[in-house]
Amino acid sequence: MNTKLNIVPFVSVDRMMKLVLHIGVERFLTELAGYIEEDFSRWDLFDKTPRVASHSVDGVIELMPTSDGKLYGFKYVNGHPENTRSGRQTVTAFGVLADVGSGYPMLLTEMTILTALRTAATSAVAAKYLAPKNANCMAIIGNGAQSEFQAIAFKALLGVNKLRLYDIDPAATAKCRANLAGQGFEIVDCRSAQEAVEGAHIITTVTADKKYATILTDNMVGSGVHLNAVGGDCPGKTELHRDILLRSDIFVEFTPQTRIEGEIQQLDGDHPVVELCEVMRGTASGRTDPRQITLFDSVGFAIEDFSALRYVRDQLAATGLYEELDLLADPDEPRDLFGMLLRAAKANAA
């Protein structure tokens, strides 16, 4: 693959869907989770630069670069809440993986779908270390675009097969249930968040409101539960009542970023949290007590995108599910860029 130096493999949205379907969503999520776990375990190798954000009144455009010294990846991602009014997505993304040794891009790929997959895979990886043993019942509060990916990731990695769904919009719940039909879940539609959490071992909150919200109040969260808080992921956007946080052991991806974007923006800046990478490396404990409330305060981090780019890149040779993009000028003579232009003129005239 990629013997022509001008070519960068490109995975379009169509090819990404074919790739996910070819591999199977469950297997894709399981294997991707393996890449994420591997990269979290070698956390210290990574260049963890903050994301570079360009804010405007309508939203934000961010570049999220990272590197492990051998590979370099970045994601372009926007967030524009008003986009749905014009039939556009609130969030779209694409990304690039490059070789640090030559600086040459090795992959350009859509990342809207891929981000949904990596977010779910990361939640499930965290839950492997944090959820109570034999947890098989999960409440999903918020049944939008991320909900099905969460359900399938938890089924693939933890064996979750009972879902309790709730959304303020019953149509979203109906959509989620329909999309998950025939995939081995026992699904209960609920009329409130309170009803959804009854008997759940894991509570996933993945709502979209861009404000301080209280999807869960303190009385709703019993001992022994694992909370997977996915929706609160930017400054000013949270989902859980502060009192829940105070009763929980809190696990994060990258502390400096989560302090700004996660549920813990409600807490003092020195409130103790544990980084997931420590748990995976064995330098910190995950769940130690069946009565403990564990909270994964998910915001999404560049290394997860890096893992996803790496995983997709590794699937290309076997599946052929990419196009060849003529992205890099590669003159026969490196110092003769202008001559390349002249030769193109001759070729066009011939």
Added chain:
Amino acid sequence: MNTKLNIVPFVSVDRMMKLVLHIGVERFLTELAGYIEEDFSRWDLFDKTPRVASHSVDGVIELMPTSDGKLYGFKYVNGHPENTRSGRQTVTAFGVLADVGSGYPMLLTEMTILTALRTAATSAVAAKYLAPKNANCMAIIGNGAQSEFQAIAFKALLGVNKLRLYDIDPAATAKCRANLAGQGFEIVDCRSAQEAVEGAHIITTVTADKKYATILTDNMVGSGVHLNAVGGDCPGKTELHRDILLRSDIFVEFTPQTRIEGEIQQLDGDHPVVELCEVMRGTASGRTDPRQITLFDSVGFAIEDFSALRYVRDQLAATGLYEELDLLADPDEPRDLFGMLLRAAKANAA
């Protein structure tokens, strides 16, 4: 154009060459220079974030974002001096232009060729304000990949028609001369930099050595000359003897960046320089005296790439010289990303 929301127009290397040839190199450079001048004139509107660099032993990968509040652009560019050993380019680049209002990319394009064009156009724009009147003779020291673009930009914008070429490698000079044949230049090959500068009104230095070099010594630069120093463009890489700088009025793109990357890294941090945007807006003077030595200390800035992206984007509708890239997942229902996957499975099975 671009009515399908999933599509981003893509200009490949092949399409970029066709676009440049279709428009004509001289006209392309002239019109691009107009866009650069326009953007420099509204300099204060831009979000001027520093480039985000990821350094390694082999080189650097950089992201250069900027925005004027309506459009957002970034360039990915690498610099790997050892690449030529494996038949690769030292520098390759690509870029994206996006709509700030929606965060949606509007253009993905190769930028290796485009960067060569914008660098030359910027030099010529600067020279319009700084070179002596009726300058028609230019020395080009360093006859590599950038040299022909500089020559044609100075012909297009200033009427330069006499070239005095010198390179330590005579093969590079022969290549440059051959590439410029039939384009209306009177060309003299020179055996030394000293010989090249004789009688030249403009001296362009565009050598590639990545070290402190002295391409020009003080005695070689007579009064009234305009220096266009293009090659010194990163920390530790300069081309001019320090004494020349002390005799020159120095003009830069963005002072904080040029202090680190330009010829003026040899001077004290408070040595007076003038930003080009001030000259274009009329808040500072360009050349005021025929005996003055002016120096454009070119390092390349994100706003020039932004202008280039804007210019290319504006050529697409009329020329059709782009491909449609299926880059953005755009489900019929914004909250139903997973359903889009299921529908793709059905479509594939059908």
